[in-house]
Amino acid sequence: MSYRLERAESVSHGIRRIAIEQIEKAIGEIDDDTLSRHDAVHQVRKRFKKIRGLVRLVRPALGDQYEPINIWYRDAGRRLSEIRDATTMIECFDELAESASDVIEDAVLQSIHNRLVDRRQRIESASRPVEKTLDEIACALSEQRQQVDTWSLDDDGFDAIAGGLGKSFRRGRKTLNRAEQSPTDENLHEWRKRVKYHWFHSRLLRNVWPEVLKARINEMDRLSDLLGDDHDLAVLHETMKTSPPDDIGDAGVIPPLEGLIQQRRSDLQRQAFDVGRRVYADSAKRLTQHLGVWWDVWISDDARDI
Known part of the structure; x- marks a missing residue:
């Protein structure tokens, strides 16, 4: 089934079902020989983020169970972050290079790409073997899979969701305002994390x-x-x-690359703030009230007969 709650199930059952699905998919991706190890790392980290978004939606209803669950998946993802970040660096540079060919020779850009690939290899060599780390995580996930069956919520229905939904959205609005007032790398990154959580919550409630x-x-x-x-x-x-x-290349290529980066970031941030002002236009209270009414209609007998 998909990453969304279903009408025919209780919220507690749906949360456990979705968590189990994500765990089993992560294990399957680790065991998938057709996936490169870098792709497997990327996929597994995505699964962990989705599980963290899932439990954050019902955080108040989970009570004391929330913190250890969140910490486990956060720390497991961090074990893979350095390797994934090195790959992301290459992908980011390659995309930037498409607009840099007018100011920097293709041979120079290719040289920088190759050095970034070498840098990733050095990071991997200095770290625990990727395969070993993934195998250890797969074993640990099998244990976590059993733990999901013990998860319990203090509430059910929309009451189990309202607190986590509103809190996450409220934090997203606050970090948007902070990033607009002071668009530092730290503030923008913090806003991005809150955006991810609301994206996950919207997907979970799509039905x-x-x-x-x-x-x-x-x-x-x-x-x-x-x-x-x-x-x-x-x-x-x-x-x-x-x-x-x-590690990067001749110092002479850095200034034009920095100029391209700043230009591109300025455009991305302008677009992000335009979208952000719209999606965070409602207050957390109003958004939660709207979704609560829609939820009641969704699960009503009349809605079921449509």
């Missing part, structure tokens, strides 16, 4: 009113991509400034 929530999901997806691309460029820029020259 409540598919025609309406589909548009919201698409906009949150777009916003997440805009902020993700901006964050990747920020990390690339920082790496260029702090890495030894031999």
Whole structure:
């Protein structure tokens, strides 16, 4: 089944079902020999983020269970983050290079790409073997799979959801305002994390009113991509400034690359704030009230007969 709650199940059952599905998919991706190890790392980290978004939706109803669940998946994802970040750096540079060919020779751009690939290899060599780390995570996930059966909620129905939904959205509005007032890398990254959570929550609740929530999901997806691309460029820029020259290339290519990065980031941030002002226009209270009414209609007998 998909990453969304179903009308024919209780919220507690749906939360456990979705968590189990994500765990089993993560294990399957680790065991999938057709996936490169870098792709497997990327997929597994996505599963962990979706599980964290899932439990955040019902955080108040989970009570004391929430913290250890969240910490486990956060820390497991961090074990893979350095390897994934090095790959993201290459992908980010390659996309930037498409617009840099007018100011930097193709041979120079290819040289920088090759050095970033070498850098990733050095990081992998200095770290625990990727395969071993993935195998250990797969074993641990099998244990976590059993733990999901013990998850219990203090509430059910929309009451189990309202607190987590509103709290996450409220934090998203606050971090949007903070990022607009002071668009530092830290503030933009924090806003991006809150956007991700609301995107996950919108996907989980999509069945409540598919025609309406589909548009919201698409906009949150777009916003997440805009902020993700901006964050990747920020990390690339920082790496260029702090890495030894031999890691990136001749110092002469850095200024034009920095100019392109700043230009691209400015455009991404402008688009992100435009979308963000719309999706965070409602207060958390109003959004929760709307979804609560839609939820009641969704599960009513009349709605079931339509």
